[in-house]
Amino acid sequence: MPLHVTQSLGEVSASDWDALLPIDQPFLRHAFLSALEDSGSLSKQSGWRPEHLLHIEDGRLIAAMPAYRKWHSYGEYIFDHGWADACRRAGIDYYPKLLCAVPFSPVSGPRLLGDGLALLQAVPGYVEVEALSSAHINFTDPALDALVAQEPGWLERLGCQYHWHNRGYRDFQDFLDSLSSRKRKQMRKEREQVAAQGFEFEWREGRSLAETEWDFVYACYANTYAVRRQAPYLTRAFFSLLAERMPEAIRVVFARQAGRPVAMAFSLVGGDSFYGRYWGCLAEFDRLHFETCFYQGMDYAIAQGYQRFDAGAQGEHKLIRGFEPVITRSWHYLSHPGLKDAVADFLQEERAGVRAYAEQARAALPYRQTAE
Missing domain, CATH: 3.40.630.30 (Gcn5-related N-acetyltransferase (GNAT))
Structure with a gap:
């Protein structure tokens, strides 16, 4: 050959x-x-x-x-x-x-x-x-x-790895009902703690984001490396090129406090799967990571009918939130x-x-x- x-x-x-x-x-x-x-x-x-x-x-x-x-x-x-x-x-x-x-x-x-x-x-x-x-x-x-x-x-x-499976849940409460009472209370409490801090979340598709919003996405992404004193793998140009070439596959959720964006999670979709990829925030907030990266993704997967949520490598903390090995x-x-x-x-x-x-x-x- x-x-x-x-x-x-x-x-x-x-x-x-x-x-x-x-x-x-x-x-x-x-x-x-x-x-x-x-x-x-x-x-x-x-x-x-x-x-x-x-x-x-x-x-x-x-x-x-x-x-x-x-x-x-x-x-x-x-x-x-x-x-x-x-x-x-x-x-x-x-x-x-x-x-x-x-x-x-x-x-x-x-x-x-x-x-x-x-x-x-x-x-x-x-x-x-x-x-x-x-x-x-x-x-x-x-x-x-x-x-x-x-x-x-x-x-x-x-x-x-740890993946979450949507077993035909009607909504997030339906998923919570499948958990033990202690774990159900823990997740509900985590979400309430985030809501009490005044956070609101907005989902956007790739084609709807302006370059200034991609600047914010990249700033959050790069900050996850900066706090570990590492250089980010991806360049700023990657996000703009991807938004130009396959916008239909991109999903970004913004976390806002008092109307100001402070965190984001970048994901891709394809087939029956939802892929959580990059997360970042500009300041530390209690439980915001779990809400933005996991619970918001579960909510979105249920609402859109995605059957599997792949949230990336590592993270035993995913187990207690329903992500299976x-x-x-x-x-x-x-x-x-x-x-x-x-x-x-x-x-x-x-x-x-x-x-x-x-x-x-x-x-x-x-x-x-x-x-x-």
Whole structure:
């Protein structure tokens, strides 16, 4: 199979790329990925060089993998810093590596677009020819899991996230009625505490936001990094480009106090799913994070009929608010035999630990077990 590589998604027709997408998920669309590139959020200077793998025959795009050459492991949410450190101590070059993923987005979904088995099988050879240490495919879907599991050399890694499921709730009170009395009272109290501070919330779609409002969104987003003395992954231009290219998928909720915006949560929608992505505030307020990021999102998902609310990676505090543990998967191809053997042993133990944790985490869910 002739393997084609492009360092700019602008060289690929948006209609040809999007025609390969098996599901309606905004993160895989040409508009989202190209906005990351064109906004300067991805570049060799930031440690992310686009290196998309394509299968083209007779001028027609048959399959594609969104991929990037990486000189670090930040922004991936599958943490391999320990592997890189072990390589450094052993005198092995771990970077650069090849990553197939959606940058800065720990959202599971297809990573092999179109009829891509031959493309997947070409990855190990590409890693060898390019003298890369490894290839990684993060947050995969079941279809790709089944394919990769049959290919030699790939190691499976498990993770755990927390997703909320809309089980046909009529409204937020209907959801509360499914909880134990103690948890129901706790959530109601949290919402009352926010309301008592005079907050009001307004939902907006991407096409309705002015540039001054995007300035506020970005200021809030960047502040979540500034308080940790970190630089934000995304540039201001990304939000304007995304609003221009796929406004129908964008949802922003503004939190206002005395009519003045003080916080926001940025989300995307696609298919039957609601994806909470970025949050930020300009000052600290008691319980505002939980209301803006979780309860407002649940309210919106119920009202709009979305069946799943994916609020991002990490956060055990989501469990007591009804977000259920979900196993995620990634796959790793490591060229160095010694590193591969060591990581394989580690992953075997880690997989058992992740599965055990997910089972234990269910005990923290707030749902009623018996009639009260």
